[in-house]
Amino acid sequence: MHLMTGLALKDLHKYYGSVVAVQNVNLHIPHGRFVCFLGPSGCGKTTLLRLIAGLEQPTRGRILLDSSDITDQPAHRRNFGMVFQSLALFPHLSVGENIAYSLRVRKVENPMRQRRIDELLELVRLPGYSGRHISQLSGGQRQRVAIARALAIEPRLFLLDEPLSALDAKLREDMQLELRMLQQRLQITTIVVTHDQREAMTMSDLIVVMGTDNQVHQMGTPLEIYREPADTFVADFIGTSNLLQGFYSGDREAAVLGKTLKIESVPEGLASGSEITISVRPEDISILPGAREGENCLHGIVTFVRDVGSSVEIYLDCDGFQIISQSTPQRRPPVKQKDAATAVLPPAACKVLTS
């Protein structure tokens, strides 16, 4: 009996000649979760997905599923379901034949096969489309056929490579929710590659953030990643962050921008004098008019006020450094461009990053 321990990637590396695609990946993805691989283009997230699928062989490292090593198993034996960015629907087969492909390969006969096709079409809300031709479908419909096709054999892993990138914005948002609900209904371990952080935040149980160094920077729930970024890359990539570089003075104080900032939580064992970056989210910063003195106050001139209706952003120039603050319209600070103002950075909101 298989223990559903999930997917484990151990010390995974992939090089193409001397070019690094993926390095030092050690991950454990629990069974039944919705995971997003998130990162800028070229970070290796798609390569990582393809390694899991078996379409590429790792240069070093092992891949284990439910404790059995599948690294040397070719793609066609892994029993995963994959949706490609281009969807890769077979142009010479109908909708039903596309969906049934994996069943035919495994010699599943009718009427069971047709029953399964109809089941899947119901699942993706395209009932009765079995006989239609691919060229007759809209983008969103093709998307759903690709999903149905990948799920036909109830795969152990459901892999999707930028599945929604070809859809327009509204459809995209609808599909994000649909995918999420589908996954919850089927309780299938799902990995989605995306470069859109809003998408990742919306759909996932867990996010794996990869950086331009082709490594994994952090894995955690959307909230963890947002509130407790592991390093400056994650802090910067996810949402907006104010990143202030400086030194740890010891005793929960940091020397930043010529000022001393009080910090609430400090990483264990951080030595005095170490280089650190303080990360503060704009929504945690409050702006007061005029030059106020106080704990964690930075003085500056307002350079820009951006009112987008649901929120207000204020850009403050503090001695050449830009601080961005965000608040709701109801709490809008009474400042305008070129005013002198003070940014208050609460100690609890100052995250210390060492890398």
Add this chain to the structure above:
Amino acid sequence: MNRALRNLFLTLTLLFLLSPIAVVGGVSLNATKILVFPPQGLSLTWYSELFTESSWLIPIKNSLIIATFSSLVAISIALPLAYFLWRYRVFYARALFALGLSPFMLPPVITALGFLSFWATVGLYGQMTATIISHAIFFVTLPLVTISLGFESIDREIIEAAETMGANSKVVFRTVVFPLVRSYIVSGYAFCFVLSLNEYIVAYMVSGFTVETLPIKIFNALRYGYTPVMASVTVVFVLLAALIFGLIGRFGDLPRLLGAMTSENRNL
């Protein structure tokens, strides 16, 4: 203004392209044997002679047999070669591909001479088999290029999708690759067939004295005894080519077969 220029250009080119066919058509329908155009009096005698006289029927039969089988052999060589090159990009595959392109690039006379020497040495000079094989090699270039085009047009992710769904390479070939390449194979065969029917010099050099093909017969007729039946033969074969490719155009995607992008992969 540019529209008018374009149309003028196209019309002139069209006239250029069609005038020989018109002339030949006219001659084939001429009542008398005299070479004159436009035809004086219309008659189908030359067509009936074509289909009744054995001196014409035998060359027609020979040409059809040679065309049918040499095209088959050409495809049998081109398909695995194109497949192998598409699948594995090794240098010896590319070398063989270049070799496959060579017969068509060389002046036919040289290839014909080579075949002549070969078959004379081997002892099959004058046999139809020799002509069939010679034609197959001579024309292998066209199906090779066409079928390679077909393989290249297959989206790589479709193969990968099939793999993730459990298909090993044999199943992938049978269920995905072959159906997508099939139309290219058919058009490659059709090209080969049409060209073989009309090929003169290789057939002449290899077995021209014993196996009389249609072009050989026509050439002789032109030199030694002109008859309008030549023209009827031509009309029949042009119509045959138009029919074959018209059918491909009607039921297949001819522009794509000849290398155009479809509207789908244009957007990608």
Add this chain to the structure above:
Amino acid sequence: MIGDKPKGLGDHLPIIYPAVMLGVFFIIPFGIMLTISFFKRQSGGFYTPTFDLHNYQNLFTPHFARVLVFSIFISALCAVISVAVGFPFTYFITRMRRKAQVVWLVMLISVLSLSAVIIGFAWSLILSQTAGISNFFVRLGLMAHPTSWSPSFWALLCGLCYVAFPYTVLVLYPPLSRLDPHLPEAAQTLGASPIKTFFTVVVGSLRGAIVASLVMVFAFTLGTYVLPQILGRPQHWTLSVLITDEAIYHSNLPLSAAMAVFFMLVSLALVALTMRIGKGRTVEHK
């Protein structure tokens, strides 16, 4: 799956048969012809296997040189004309609606099905005195009396271009149909007239294809055998005619083989030269 390295006999299976076929039926005939070119011809049509450069020495006659030069000249001329007319023609075709394209393409392929013999016959008819197009011009009042324009240099050139034309179009069709339609549009928004757009953008981005088709038509026309005999006078007969003559009518297989080998080397050299020049121009393009 794609791009792997083949391992073992099973993986190599598809390529064994083509390799054997091409090896046995193409390389060997070639090799035989090459060796025969060194043989000495004896009377009666036989030849003794020796290594004799006599045949190659015989090539350096004024007659052979003249025929070689003429063959190269008329093939080059035909290539230039075919591509000059074929390129814009193919461009117009690729901009048409799909249905119209299919019609034109089927027509072109049907023209391709005409054998050289028939093409020669038809054009000799069109250009003849009694039944030809000059009669039509006389009736229009453009000419005084009908003349015979065949056989002649121009008749031969006409016939050669006619044969080359469909192949030119088929070779130019893929690259021209894949040309991004937004490129000419962009040029026009930047102020280029349609003619200027055509020459700077369309021709410019397809230089490689143009060179390739020039080379192809040149190589292809170089081998013409039938048309010079129908549409040309003896002084217009090309090298292929000469080679066949020696082989069949003079039963001098060694000499004709030597001619063929030499011919092949010259044409390969010219092709390589043209491609080198073509690549040189496209260097800054990439």
